[in-house]
Amino acid sequence: MTKAGQGSSQSLSPRETRARRARRARALDAALFAACLAALAWIVLRGAQAMGYNWQWFRVPRYLWRIVDGEVILGALIKGLIVTLQISALAMLCAAAFGLVTALLRLSRSPVGRALAYGYIEIARNTPLLLQVLVFYFIIAYILGISRFWAGVLSLAFYEGAFAAEIIRGGVLAVRKGQWEAARSLGLGPFDTYRDVILPQALPLMLPPMAGVLVNLVKHSSIVSAIAIFDLTTEGRTIVADTFMAFEIWLTVAGIYLVITLSLSLAVAGLERRYGFARGH
Amino acid sequence: MTDTPMIAVRSVNKWFGAFHVLKDVDLVVQRGQKVVVCGPSGSGKSTLIRCINRLEEHDEGEIIVDGIRLDESLEHIAAIRREVGMVFQQFNLFPHLTVLENCVLAQVRARKTPRADAEARAMQYLARVRIPEQASKYPGQLSGGQQQRVAIARSLCMEPKVMLFDEPTSALDPEMIKEVLDVMTDLAQSGMTMICVTHEMGFARKVADLMVFMDHGRVVESSPPAEFFAAPRSDRTRQFLDQILSH
Numbered sequence: 001m002t003k004a005g006q007g008s009s010q011s012l013s014p015r016e017t018r019a020r021r022a023r024r025a026r027a028l029d030a031a032l033f034a035a036c037l038a039a040l041a042w043i044v045l046r047g048a049q050a051m052g053y054n055w056q057w058f059r060v061p062r063y064l065w066r067i068v069d070g071e072v073i074l075g076a077l078i079k080g081l082i083v084t085l086q087i088s089a090l091a092m093l094c095a096a097a098f099g100l101v102t103a104l105l106r107l108s109r110s111p112v113g114r115a116l117a118y119g120y121i122e123i124a125r126n127t128p129l130l131l132q133v134l135v136f137y138f139i140i141a142y143i144l145g146i147s148r149f150w151a152g153v154l155s156l157a158f159y160e161g162a163f164a165a166e167i168i169r170g171g172v173l174a175v176r177k178g179q180w181e182a183a184r185s186l187g188l189g190p191f192d193t194y195r196d197v198i199l200p201q202a203l204p205l206m207l208p209p210m211a212g213v214l215v216n217l218v219k220h221s222s223i224v225s226a227i228a229i230f231d232l233t234t235e236g237r238t239i240v241a242d243t244f245m246a247f248e249i250w251l252t253v254a255g256i257y258l259v260i261t262l263s264l265s266l267a268v269a270g271l272e273r274r275y276g277f278a279r280g281h
Numbered sequence: 282m283t284d285t286p287m288i289a290v291r292s293v294n295k296w297f298g299a300f301h302v303l304k305d306v307d308l309v310v311q312r313g314q315k316v317v318v319c320g321p322s323g324s325g326k327s328t329l330i331r332c333i334n335r336l337e338e339h340d341e342g343e344i345i346v347d348g349i350r351l352d353e354s355l356e357h358i359a360a361i362r363r364e365v366g367m368v369f370q371q372f373n374l375f376p377h378l379t380v381l382e383n384c385v386l387a388q389v390r391a392r393k394t395p396r397a398d399a400e401a402r403a404m405q406y407l408a409r410v411r412i413p414e415q416a417s418k419y420p421g422q423l424s425g426g427q428q429q430r431v432a433i434a435r436s437l438c439m440e441p442k443v444m445l446f447d448e449p450t451s452a453l454d455p456e457m458i459k460e461v462l463d464v465m466t467d468l469a470q471s472g473m474t475m476i477c478v479t480h481e482m483g484f485a486r487k488v489a490d491l492m493v494f495m496d497h498g499r500v501v502e503s504s505p506p507a508e509f510f511a512a513p514r515s516d517r518t519r520q521f522l523d524q525i526l527s528h
Contacts, residue, residue, distance in 0.1 A: 184362065185367040185436075186439060187362045189391070192390040200377045
C-alpha cells in the first residue's frame with residue numbers, strides 16, 4: 001500500500017484517488033465562489049466610485065441598535081426585522097393549516113371538497129402575490145374588519161398554503177398503499193389513520209420542500225410593505241428616503257434576510273438528518 | 282346464532298373496469314373452519330378475501346360476516362372489521378412505530394383500551410408468536426419472518442373472530458417460511474376461523490378443512506383436502522396441482 005500524498009496518483013488505491021479528487025473539487029468550488037464574490041464586490045465598488053458615491057457605513061449601526069447608558073435601544077431595522085419574523089411565523093402556521101386542510105380535501109372522496117381544494121390551489125398559485133396582498137387588504141380585511149397586519153399574514157398564508165398543500169399531498173401519496181390497508185383492516189378510522197400512521201411517515205418526505213416554502217415565505221413577506229406594514233423592507237425604504245444611504249442600507253437589509261433564510265435552511269437540514277436516523281426503515 | 286356460518290359469500294361479482302375479477306363466487310365458512318384458497322395469479326383469490334373486510338368493494342351479490350351484511354353502511358363495515366383480522370403479503374407493519382406500538386395503536390385508538398391493558402395484551406400475543414424479546418425494536422430491524430409474525434400478533438391483539446391471510450409467506454425467504462407457518466398452524470389448532478390464500482400445500486394438507494381452487498375469477502373446485510389432493514374433479518385443478526406439487 002502506498003501512502004497518500006506520495007508518488008503519482010496511479011500508485012494510490014482507488015479509494016484514495018477518489019478522496020483526493022473530491023478534495024480537489026471542493027477546493028476548486030471554494031475558489032470559484034470566492035472569485036465570484038470578489039468580482040461582485042469589485043463591480044459594486046467601481047460603480048459606486050463612478051457615481052461618486054459617498055460610503056457612510058459608520059452611520060448604519062444606529063439603525064440596528066444603540067447602547068445608551070448600558071441599555072439596548074433597538075433601531076428601526078431590528079424593529080422591522082421583528083415584524084417580519086412575526087408575520088412570517090404566523091403566516092407559516094396559517095399556511096401549514098391551510099395546506100393540511102386543502103391537501104386532505106384534495107385527497108378526500110368528496111367531489112365538492114376536491115373541487116374546492118383544486119380551485120383554491122390554482123387561484124393562489126396563478127395570480128400575482130402582490131395582487132393577493134392588495135385584495136386581502138382592500139377587500140377582505142375591509143369586509144371582515146381585520147387589521148392590516150393580519151391582512152398581510154393571511155395573504156401570505158393564502159399564497160404559500162397552496163404550495164404547502166401540494167407538498168403535503170405529495171408526501172401522503174408517497175406513503176405506501178399497504179399502510180392504509182393495514183390501518184383499515186385494524187379498524188382505525190380516517191382521522192386516526194392520518195394522525196398516527198400516514199402523516200408521521202409523510203412528514204420526513206415533506207421536510208425538504210417545506211423548507212423551501214418557509215424560506216419563500218420570509219422573502220415574500222417583504223411584499224407586505226405595499227400595504228404599509230412596518231416590516232424590515234419598509235423600514236429600510238424609510239431610512240433610505242431619509243438618509244440617501246441606498247447602498248449601505250439595502251445591502252444590510254439583504255444581509256439580514258440572508259441570515260434568517262440560511263439559518264432556516266440549516267435548521268431544517270438538521271431536522272431532516274435527525275428524522276432520517278430515527279426511522280428504522 | 283352459532284349455527285349461522287361465520288362467513289357467507291353468495292353470487293359475488295366484481296369488476297376492475299372492464300376486467301371481470303370475481304364471477305358468481307360462492308363461499309361458506311363455518312365457525313372454526315379453516316379454508317385454504319389457491320389458484321394461479323390473477324385468479325381473484327386475493328380480491329375475494331379483500332372483499333370480505335371491504336378493502337375492495339364487491340359489485341354484486343352478498344357477503345355476510347357473523348350475521349352482519351357488508352353494504353354501504355359505515356357501521357356495518359366497522360363492525361365487520363372488528364371481527365376480521367388480516368395479514369398481508371408485504372406485512373404492512375407501521376415502520377415508524379416499535380413492534381409493541383404496532384400492536385398497541387389500534388387497541389388504544391379503535392377500541393379505547395387503556396394503554397396498560399393494551400400493552401399487556403400485546404406482550405401476550407407477541408409471546409404467542411414467539412418474539413416477545415423484539416418488542417422495543419422497529420420493524421426495519423427484524424427479518425421478514427419476524428415481521429410477519431409481528432403482523433399476525435398485531436392482528437390478534439384486536440381479538441378477531443376470523444383471520445384472513447393474503448399470501449403470508451410469498452414475500453419471505455425460504456428459511457423463514459416455516460416459522461410463520463408454525464405460528465399459523467398453532468393458531469388453526471386453537472380453533473380460529475381462518476381463510477388463507479397460500480400455495481403452501483404442506484400447510485394446507487395439515488390444517489385445511491376445505492380447499493378452494495380458483496381460476497379466472499371463478500371457484501372451480503371446493504372440497505375437503507383429502508379429496509382435493511387425491512382426486513381433484515376438474516382437469517384445471519389437476520393441472521395446477523401437478524405444477525405446484527412437482528417441485
